[in-house]
Amino acid sequence: MKHHQAAAYLLMLNTGLxxxxxxxxxxxDIDLEKRELSVIRAVKExxxxxxxxxxxxxxxxxxxxxxxxSKRTIPLNRTAIEMIRILRIECYFGEDSPxxxxxxxxxxxxxxxxxRWYTLLDFAGIPHKGLHSLRHTFATRLINGIEDENxxxxxxxxxxxxxxxxxxxxxxxxxxxxxxxxxxxxGITDEFEx
Numbered sequence: 001m002k003h004h005q006a007a008a009y010l011l012m013l014n015t016g017l018x019x020x021x022x023x024x025x026x027x028x029d030i031d032l033e034k035r036e037l038s039v040i041r042a043v044k045e046x047x048x049x050x051x052x053x054x055x056x057x058x059x060x061x062x063x064x065x066x067x068x069x070s071k072r073t074i075p076l077n078r079t080a081i082e083m084i085r086i087l088r089i090e091c092y093f094g095e096d097s098p099x100x101x102x103x104x105x106x107x108x109x110x111x112x113x114x115x116r117w118y119t120l121l122d123f124a125g126i127p128h129k130g131l132h133s134l135r136h137t138f139a140t141r142l143i144n145g146i147e148d149e150n151x152x153x154x155x156x157x158x159x160x161x162x163x164x165x166x167x168x169x170x171x172x173x174x175x176x177x178x179x180x181x182x183x184x185x186x187g188i189t190d191e192f193e194x
Contacts, residue, residue: 093105
């Protein structure tokens with residue numbers, strides 16, 4: 001099954017971007033030579049109501065980020081770079097166009113992006129998880145560690161992950177993104193003889 005924008009979900013998994021942030025990326029925000037992207041805007045949908053308070057439509061807003069700390073530069077791993085290349089092959093309207101664009105070259109609506117995500121999960125037989133679960137997986141794996149080809153555990157500090165996620169403090173990162181993995185504690189104090 002070929003699915004438009006599927007690479008965007010793997011890009012989120014490898015960068016920790018929020019939905020609005022990945023949808024707010026334009027091609028010129030990405031520097032493949034430096035292997036980094038700049039988060040400087042986000043896309044969101046806002047419900048509009050008519051005079052009697054009934055919701056009548058949604059408006060797409062391209063603009064500010066969640067917090068000041070959300071403005072950041074994120075390093076790109078090999079998978080993230082490959083996903084950017086795939087997205088550009090699928091639909092490229094120039095350096096000033098969105099990376100994850102609609103068929104017309106406009107910004108993609110978050111509701112459309114979420115709907116496509118659930119379609120992919122259904123097709124794969126995977127229970128529904130929100131898009132934010134990609135961000136959680138990214139953060140948790142970096143903090144808890146990933147084994148390299150030699151079996152060495154590579155980890156980042158909570159502060160490093162907070163910076164990557166655009167959190168103002170590490171407390172948010174620790175509270176919502178750090179998952180305990182007691183099985184990784186076996187033998188951890190072997191080199192710390194007191």
